[in-house]
Amino acid sequence: MSDNPAVHLGPDQREDLADAVRRGGGRLVELADAEAVVWAGGASTFPDGLPESVRWVQLPSAGIESWIEAGTIDESRTWTSAVGAYSDVVAEHAVALLLAGVRGIVGSARATRWLPDEVGPPQSTLKGATVAIVGAGGIGRAMVPALTALGAEVVAVTRRGLPVEGAVDTLPADRVSEVFDRADHVIVAAPATSETKALVGADELAAIGARGWLVNIARGSLVDTDALVEALQDGTLGGAALDVTDPEPLPDGHPLWTAPNVLITPHVANPAHLQGGALADRVEDNVRRFAAGEDLEGVVDLSRGY
Numbered sequence: 001m002s003d004n005p006a007v008h009l010g011p012d013q014r015e016d017l018a019d020a021v022r023r024g025g026g027r028l029v030e031l032a033d034a035e036a037v038v039w040a041g042g043a044s045t046f047p048d049g050l051p052e053s054v055r056w057v058q059l060p061s062a063g064i065e066s067w068i069e070a071g072t073i074d075e076s077r078t079w080t081s082a083v084g085a086y087s088d089v090v091a092e093h094a095v096a097l098l099l100a101g102v103r104g105i106v107g108s109a110r111a112t113r114w115l116p117d118e119v120g121p122p123q124s125t126l127k128g129a130t131v132a133i134v135g136a137g138g139i140g141r142a143m144v145p146a147l148t149a150l151g152a153e154v155v156a157v158t159r160r161g162l163p164v165e166g167a168v169d170t171l172p173a174d175r176v177s178e179v180f181d182r183a184d185h186v187i188v189a190a191p192a193t194s195e196t197k198a199l200v201g202a203d204e205l206a207a208i209g210a211r212g213w214l215v216n217i218a219r220g221s222l223v224d225t226d227a228l229v230e231a232l233q234d235g236t237l238g239g240a241a242l243d244v245t246d247p248e249p250l251p252d253g254h255p256l257w258t259a260p261n262v263l264i265t266p267h268v269a270n271p272a273h274l275q276g277g278a279l280a281d282r283v284e285d286n287v288r289r290f291a292a293g294e295d296l297e298g299v300v301d302l303s304r305g306y
Helices: 013-025 065-069 089-102 105-110 138-149 173-182 202-208 225-234 276-292
Strands: 006-010 036-039 054-056 078-080 132-136 155-158 169-172 187-189 213-216 239-242 262-263
Touching: 006 013, 013 276, 036 276, 054 276, 089 105, 089 132, 089 138, 089 187, 089 213, 089 239, 089 262, 105 262, 132 138, 132 173, 138 155, 155 173, 169 173, 187 202, 202 213, 202 225, 225 239
Parallel strands: 006 036, 036 054, 054 078, 132 155, 132 187, 155 169, 187 213, 213 239, 239 262
Antiparallel strands: none
16 A cells, blocks of 8 residues: 555545545545545446556445446445444434424424414323334444433344444344334334345334334335335324435325324435535545555445445
8 A cells, every 4th residue: 555545536626525635645636547536426427437546436425325226336446435424413313303203393393373282192202212223333323322311222223233332232133123012113224225125114113103203314215105104194103204215305295295293304314514524534534544554434345235
């Protein structure tokens, strides 16, 4: 590894990322001369071909489905995502969604008259509740201190079931079905892969129950939308707070828009104007690691799809 790796920054020369490359010990070069690429745009703007000299590419997003679908990511070099870089911001949004549901704020936000008696039944508390985090990676782990500070117990699900600090129990992914009966509320934060498609269906929603809330800040594909609509309409599930949907964008007139026990935010848990600093920190750290020959953060595993 070179002490001052040659890094191409694209598609534009964002000054914050250029400074991050320099702070990490890199030097900015044209693509033809690059050992590494830091890309701040989307998959549709990525170069069709990379020079053989490029050994590492840093992508700007935590989710990489669009990059895989575009066929951009290959096994000829190392690719890193921004997974974990935005954890605190997304975790904050997830907890806010859950609180809005559990505290009855969803209904009150739509009210046009002073009707305190109608707020009572849906209103509950996280104190003493069990919250399952399905996919307790960086984002899920960042939720745990906030949830436990509010008096909730956390049951976590991770790929291998290694203990998550602050959780009362951690289960491996192949035992995920167990958490829906155990939890009062469920937060979905797992990556979108072929294995997690429709992970939450009719049976899981029924297990959460008529007083429980489902929060999804992962990808819409992890929840069976038709089953969700049915569970909300017949009262099988207490409510749903969604930052992501399937399909996405959610079409005008879709029944989720008018369901009284649903809160939807338009995939803004990690808004663009809050991403810059976190991405710059990741770029600086990974450029430094690349220069030193150390393991990079957020390495993509194509066999797992994230």
